[in-house]
Amino acid sequence: MADGQTMLKALLTSRHMQEHKAFCRAYDKAAKQLDASLVGRTPSKATFYRWLGGDLAKLPHPDHCRVLEAMFPGCRAAELFEKWDERRPLPDLGPATQAARLAGHAVETPKRAGYSDLTAAFATRAEFAEHMPPHTLFDQASSIQAAGLSLNMICQQYSDQRLRTTLAAGATVHALFLDPDGEAIKAREAEEGLTLGALSGLTRLNIDMLRRIRDELPVEDQDRIELRTYDEPVRFNITIVDGRQAVVQPYMPAVRGVDSPTFVLRRRPDGSGMFGSFERVLTTLWDSGKACA
Structure with a gap:
């Protein structure tokens, strides 16, 4: 053969x-x-x-x-x-x-x-998590870029210890959260029919979790975790691993994030497909984001 x-x-x-x-x-x-x-x-x-x-x-x-x-x-x-x-x-x-x-x-x-460059599609985030749990995405990663709302896939579904191990192996994490003190997160809470502060409280919790892990790193390695916020209507949760694989989860009107579809993309060598479009969305939001202390 x-x-x-x-x-x-x-x-x-x-x-x-x-x-x-x-x-x-x-x-x-x-x-x-x-x-x-x-x-x-x-x-x-x-x-x-x-x-x-x-x-x-x-x-x-x-x-x-x-x-x-x-x-x-x-x-x-x-x-x-x-x-x-x-x-x-x-x-x-x-x-x-x-x-x-x-x-x-x-x-x-x-x-x-x-x-196109779509490799998998799931009806809900729950179905996605069942078939592709976070450790299969992040354990061997050297670069994790994420932009969305509360970024639960990294902060709630991926254990602190696994994240510490991934960081110790040299990985970097760029995490862009919807500003918990902004207007866009209040609009999303209203859209989902949630109590005021429900999403902002979770987002603050997740930001603090990543801050804690960042602060545990040696001073010279703390720049491996960068945290930013933005205050714009939330349309997608986009996670890119090693610049090659993207997980895209849309935010839909009157539908909780956990119940929305999830799409998995893989970058093509020739650059064709949808990957580049979502990568540009993430990069644009990141570049205009506000750094978290």
């Missing part, structure tokens, strides 16, 4: 499971449902990375193939080890498509333009 990225690697990357430990956890979970005797028979790290690169003379052991097909229903093992162009949209693994593929029927691949 030719060297290069495989479909397996592309699928794992889209699920943030391209590291050996994360893959093994998912492998054992699928194996347990398939055949308990297969649990713990994960590939070695060297074998796993050969799988990702397609450096194989033949398909893995049949038991491995069974588990991989259970992990990615609708995909045959041979397909998973084919060379994959990252510019192609990933296959639809929904139930109807799974059945069609396994039955041997041709499944039309959606045109790339139909998805």
Whole structure:
């Protein structure tokens, strides 16, 4: 098989499971449902990375193939080890498509333009958090940029200890909050039908949490966390990790933020797609923001 990225690697990357430990956890979970005797028979790290690169003379052991097909229903093992162009949209693994593929029927691949650089979409933030918990985004990050309202994904859903570990590894965090003393946050509270001060109180709490973690850092490292506020109508919560992956969550009229959709984008090498537009929104808001002491 030719060297290069495989479909397996592309699928794992889209699920943030391209590291050996994360893959093994998912492998054992699928194996347990398939055949308990297969649990713990994960590939070695060297074998796993050969799988990702397609450096194989033949398909893995049949038991491995069974588990991989259970992990990615609708995909045959041979397909998973084919060379994959990252510019192609990933296959639809929904139930109807799974059945069609396994039955041997041709499944039309959606045109790339139909998805642009969108790699995942979730009906609510809760659904997003279930499938892509914050640690899968932030644990290995070197740069986290976020602009929104209270930034709960970083401040409430990602543990203090994990954030400290990420910072200790050299990561930087730029966090832009909706001004808790501004007019825009009051307007949003009214729009969601919340008590005056509900969102501003949470935002102050989150700002103070990041201040505390920043102040715990050695003086020479405290600039790894930068905090700013802005006072404009809140339209999106935008989080960009390592300049390559963006999580975009719109704020909708009369709908709580937790109930709004979430979109995941990945920057394309040629710069096309939606990523750049949301990156410009974040950068513009950040540049005009007011620094927090």
